[in-house]
Each structure stands twice: as structure tokens, then as C-alpha cells.
Amino acid sequence: MLLAANPAVAMPQSLLSKQSVLGATSKVQRLGVGHFSEWSRATKKAFLVDWQDGKASEWTIVQGNEGGDMDSMTAALTWAYHLGHSTANTSHPVKAIALLQTPSHALDLRPENKLALDNSQMTPGHEDLLTMDELPEDPETLSRKLKGIVLVDHAEPLRKWSHANIVSIFDHHKDRGTAPDAKPRIFEITASCTTIVARQMLDELEKLDQEYHMPHELLELILGAIAIDSGGLTSDKTTKADIETSKRVLARSAWAKKDLEDVMEDLDDKLSEAQKDIDNFDLRDLLRRDWKGDLIDTPSPRTPTVSLGFASIPYSMDDQILKTDFAELFDWFAVHAVCTLEPLPHPYTNVSSRPGPLNLASTSLFVSTNTRSTTKTARRRRFAKSSSRSATMCALTKTRPTRSSRPSRKRWRTTRRALS
Numbered sequence: 001m002l003l004a005a006n007p008a009v010a011m012p013q014s015l016l017s018k019q020s021v022l023g024a025t026s027k028v029q030r031l032g033v034g035h036f037s038e039w040s041r042a043t044k045k046a047f048l049v050d051w052q053d054g055k056a057s058e059w060t061i062v063q064g065n066e067g068g069d070m071d072s073m074t075a076a077l078t079w080a081y082h083l084g085h086s087t088a089n090t091s092h093p094v095k096a097i098a099l100l101q102t103p104s105h106a107l108d109l110r111p112e113n114k115l116a117l118d119n120s121q122m123t124p125g126h127e128d129l130l131t132m133d134e135l136p137e138d139p140e141t142l143s144r145k146l147k148g149i150v151l152v153d154h155a156e157p158l159r160k161w162s163h164a165n166i167v168s169i170f171d172h173h174k175d176r177g178t179a180p181d182a183k184p185r186i187f188e189i190t191a192s193c194t195t196i197v198a199r200q201m202l203d204e205l206e207k208l209d210q211e212y213h214m215p216h217e218l219l220e221l222i223l224g225a226i227a228i229d230s231g232g233l234t235s236d237k238t239t240k241a242d243i244e245t246s247k248r249v250l251a252r253s254a255w256a257k258k259d260l261e262d263v264m265e266d267l268d269d270k271l272s273e274a275q276k277d278i279d280n281f282d283l284r285d286l287l288r289r290d291w292k293g294d295l296i297d298t299p300s301p302r303t304p305t306v307s308l309g310f311a312s313i314p315y316s317m318d319d320q321i322l323k324t325d326f327a328e329l330f331d332w333f334a335v336h337a338v339c340t341l342e343p344l345p346h347p348y349t350n351v352s353s354r355p356g357p358l359n360l361a362s363t364s365l366f367v368s369t370n371t372r373s374t375t376k377t378a379r380r381r382r383f384a385k386s387s388s389r390s391a392t393m394c395a396l397t398k399t400r401p402t403r404s405s406r407p408s409r410k411r412w413r414t415t416r417r418a419l420s
Contacts, residue, residue, distance in 0.1 A: 030123070030124060031123050031127075032121050032122040032123035032124075032127075032128055033121045034120075034121045034215060034217050035213060035215040035217075036081075036120060036121070036122070036215040036217040036218050036221075037120070037121055037122045037123060037128050037217070039081065039084075039215075040077070040098075040122065040128040040129065041123065041127065041128045043080070043084065043096075043097050044097065044128065044129070044130050046095070047059055047095070047097045047130065048136060050095070051136045051137075051142075052136070056142065056145040056146055057145055057146065057147055058095050058147060059095045059096070059097060059146055059147055060083065060094060060095065060096045060097075060146065060147050060148050060149065060150060060167055061096075061097055061098075061099045061146060061148075061149045061150070061164075062076045062077075062079045062080040062083070062096055062097070062098045062099065062149070062150040062152060063076055063098070063099040063100075063101055063149060063150070063151065063152070063157075063161075064076040064098075064100065064101065064152050064153045064154070064193075065101065065153050065154035065292060066101040066102065066158065066291070066292050066293070067102075067290050067291070067292045067311075068100055068101060068102035068106070068107070068110060068113070069110060069113070069153075069290075070110065070112055070113050070116060070224065070225050070228055070229075070271070071153055071192050071193050071194050071225050071228075071229050072100075072101075072152065072153040072154075072193070073098075073100055073113055073225075074116075074194045074221050074222060074224070074225035075152035075153050075170065075193045075194045075196075075197045075225070076098035076099065076100070076150075076152050076153075077098045077218070077221070078194065078197050078198055078201060078218065078221075078222060079096075079098075079150060079152060079168075079170070079197050079200075079201065080096040080097055080098040080150075081098075081218060082201040082204070082205070083096035083150075084096050085212040085213075086204055086205065086208060086212060088212065089210075095147075096150075097130055098129070098130065099130050099131075099132070099135075100129055100130065100131045100132070101132050101158075102131060102132060103131055103132050103133040104126055104129075104131040104133055104134060105133075106288065106289070107126050107129075107131065109278075109281070109285055109288070109289035110275070110289065111274040111275060111277045111278065112228060112271045112272070112274045112275040114274075115270070115271060115274040116221055116224050116225075116271065117129075117221075119217075119220065119221075119224075120217040120218070120220065120221050121217055122217075138160070139158075139160040139161050140160050140161075140162075140163065143160070143161045143162070143163045143164035144163045144164075146164055146165070147165070147167075148164060148165040148166065148167035149161060149164040149165070149166055149167065150166075150167050150168045150169070150170075151166060151168070151169045151170070151171065151178075151179075152169075152170045152171070152193055152197055153170070153171060153172070153173075153193040154171060154173070155169065155171045155173050155174060155175060155176040155178060155187070156176050156178040157178070158294050159294050159295045159296075160295075166178065166179035166182050167182060167183075168182050168183060168184050168185065169182050169184075169185050169186070169187070170184070170186050170193060170196045170197050170200070171186070171187050171193060171196075172187070172188060172189060172190045172191075172192070172193045172195075172196060173187075174187075175187040184200055186200065188241065189239065190239050190241050190242055191226065191229045191230035191231075191235065191237040191238050191239060191242045192225055192226045192229035192230060192242060194222055194225040194226055194229075195226055195239075195241050195242045195245045195246075196241070198222050198226075198245050198248075198249055199241065199244075199245045199248070202245070202248050202249070214252055216253055216254040219249050219250075219252055219253040219254075220253055220254070220255070222249050223246060223249055223250060223253065223255075223263065223264065223267060224267045224271055226242055226245070226246050226249075226264070227246075227263075227264045227265075227267035227268040227271065228267070228268055228271040228272060228275070230242050230264075230268075231268055232261075232264040232265035232266075232267065232268030232269070233246060233260070233261065233264045233265075234265070243260075246260060246264060247260055250263060276314070278314070282323060283320060283323045283324055283332065283335045284335060284338075284339055286313050286315060286320065286323070287311060287313065287335070287336065287339045288311065288339060289311070290311040290312050290313070291309055291310075291311045292309055292310060292311065293307060293308055293309020293310065294307075294308065294309070295307055295308075296308050317329075317332075320332060
């Protein structure tokens with residue numbers, strides 16, 4: 001594990017790229033087909049139009065965690081679809097939309113998500129989905145206007161959503177005591193959070209006087225999310241709830257006549273293979289694809305607020321280093337230093353109500369999970385052994401590196417400016 005800390009300044013709201021309210025584009029492109037894509041696209045448009053008309057208070061946002069994996073994405077889409085359709089013919093219909101807490105340009109950093117959405121016949125380019133950079137205003141302001149938010153696959157909201165009313169929580173992690181009056185409020189150990197959401201959806205659906213239409217694309221997306229998180233229902237994380245919920249979903253899908261084990265293993269194989277297809281990613285993309293972080297207050301008057309986050313990287317440190325321009329350890333720290341200064345993946349970082357930028361210190365923890373095969377040459381081993389300590393101290397203390405660990409004066413000047 002490697003740790004680096006850098007001072008940072010939040011990007012003022014006025015400098016953020018301006019969003020078109022309806023996300024209009026001059027390019028003509030193929031739209032997604034099927035009820036699921038049409039619903040998602042129509043819901044996104046309705047939400048943005050209602051916000052423009054001052055009706056944001058009528059909406060509930062269902063959001064997964066900021067890592068944006070397939071589990072979070074699917075759980076959010078599933079519950080938003082259920083909320084809208086299960087109440088459509090009642091006296092109190094619910095307007096609900098799923099929010100992916102990643103910017104649109106970062107969605108394809110998870111190839112398994114792209115494959116699953118393509119299989120669900122969604123519009124290419126993710127035009128059907130609402131992402132963080134497409135919100136019409138910053139989350140802190142918007143959260144005060146909404147009817148509420150639903151948390152899926154995380155136990156408490158990010159600080160920028162702290163003013164929102166939390167309607168429901170579904171999570172398979174530790175209960176942190178957030179929103180004790182939320183309903184439903186379910187914390188349960190399962191391989192996939194989508195299991196919990198899908199089970200609750202089916203329980204409520206089967207109690208309705210008349211069931212609403214359940215598109216096969218959504219059902220298949222649900223099965224895929226459970227499959228990839230449970231190893232096709234064969235991993236040690238798999239629970240009885242994962243298996244039983246998968247059976248219920250499969251029975252309603254277009255694959256109803258197929259064997260559950262065959263379906264889930266096939267989905268896991270295809271999605272897991274796509275998940276590993278990241279060889280073309282540069283180091284910056286690897287660092288930010290699984291980023292999870294938030295703002296935290298400190299007692300220091302110099303840096304009263306710290307942006308703290310972490311990410312896991314499925315490459316060994318050796319392979320990460322080889323993806324840098326100089327293929328040396330110090331260059332890894334140079335890329336890391338610049339990456340931690342970027343406002344991505346959260347475009348709305350200025351959460352202060354006071355004018356001007358926040359005084360932030362940006363701290364990142366990137367973990368090399370070393371799940372990919374690697375060939376370690378003697379030269380790289382010698383380099384890592386001789387220079388890792390020097391490079392680590394340079395990143396933490398901003399001191400000039402020794403000559404043996406300095407790849408070039410130009411690279412050092414670039415890194416020094418990023419750390420200043």
C-alpha cells in the first residue's frame with residue numbers, strides 16, 4: 001500500500017463545464033431499444049425538465065456508491081424502476097431516478113458495466129443514464145430541494161448529500177446507524193447488494209393487486225450483477241439469499257427454462273473476462289477507476305478539510321510502474337501526485353456556502369491488489385529495492401530526491417509543482 005498527501009484547491013463552481021439541461025447533442029446516434037432503455041431515457045429527461053421548472057422536490061434519487069461498480073449501478077436502477085412503477089397507479093406516485101455517482105466519461109473504466117448495459121440494449125454512450133456531471137446543480141444545493149434519496153450499496157451518504165432526507169437504505173456492509181427511521185432499511189451480509197434490492201422488489205411486486213411490467217433486460221442485468229459478485233453463485237461469499245433471489249429473478253426472465261447454475265456461471269465468465277480487459281488503460285485511469293472518497297473535517301486551521309479516498313488496482317506495482325513514461329517508480333509518484341489534485345471523479349467539490357475555493361488537503365490511498373500475472377525482472381526488483389524508500393519520502397515530505405532515484409530534472413520539476 002502506498003500513501004501520498006498533496007495540498008489541493010477545489011475547483012470553483014463557475015469554472016465547471018456548463019451542462020445542457022436536456023443533454024441535447026447535435027450528433028445523431030442510435031437510441032437504445034426496449035422498455036428498460038425507454039424508461040431510463042424518459043425518466044432522465046423528466047427529472048431535468050422538472051428541475052428546470054422548480055419541481056425537484058417531487059423527486060427521489062436512488063444512488064449507489066461512488067465507485068460505480070456493476071452492483072451499485074444495477075441496485076440503483078432496479079430500485080428506481082420499482083419505486084416508479086409500483087406506485088404509478090396509486091394516489092401518491094413516486095418520481096424516482098437512479099444516479100451513478102461517477103462522471104459520464106469515467107463509466108467505460110469498468111468494461112463489465114459497458115458489456116452489461118450493451119446487452120441490456122441501452123443507448124450507446126450511456127445517454128440513458130444520469131451521472132454526476134449531468135446533475136443540473138451541485139449536490140449540496142440539490143439535496144436540500146429533493147423529496148429524498150435512497151442509498152444502495154453504501155451505508156451513509158457522502159458529505160455533499162448530507163442535507164438530503166434519506167428515505168431508504170439497502171446495503172451489504174456494516175450498519176453505521178445512519179437514518180434509523182428510513183424504510184425499508186436493510187443491512188444484510190450477501191455477495192451482492194443487488195440481491196437485497198431485487199428480493200425486496202419481488203416481495204413488494206407480488207403483493208400488488210396487479211403486477212407492473214418487468215423488462216427482461218432489467219432482470220438479466222440483475223442476474224449479471226449477482227453473478228459477478230458471487231462468482232456465479234460458487235464463491236465463499238455466496239449466501240442462501242443470493243441463490244434464492246437469483247432463482248426468483250431467473251423464473252421471470254427470458255432464460256426461465258435454462259439451468260440456474262449454467263446461467264450464472266456463464267454470466268460470471270463473460271463479465272469477469274470483460275472486467276479484466278483493462279490492459280489499454282493508462283496509470284491515471286487505473287488510479288481513478290475504483291476511487292471512493294469524501295471530505296473530512298480536521299482540527300488543523302491550515303487544512304480544516306481533507307479530501308480522503310482510496311482505490312484498489314488489479315495490477316502489481318511492477319506493472320503499474322511500467323505504464324508510466326519513464327517506467328520507473330518515481331514516475332508513478334509523479335502521476336499519482338497529479339491525479340490526486342484533479343477534481344475528478346467528483347466534479348462538485350466546492351461544498352462550502354462561502355464564496356471562494358476551499359482550503360483542502362488531498363490524500364489518496366491506492367492499493368495494488370496484484371491479481372494479474374506479472375513477470376518481475378531482476379532490474380525492476382533492484383530498482384524497487386533501491387529507490388522505493390527515497391521516492392516515498394519525496395512524496396510525503398516534498399524533499400528533493402537523491403540522484404540515484406531521480407529519473408530526470410524535468411520530471412522532478414513537474415512533480416514538485418504538483419506537490420507545491
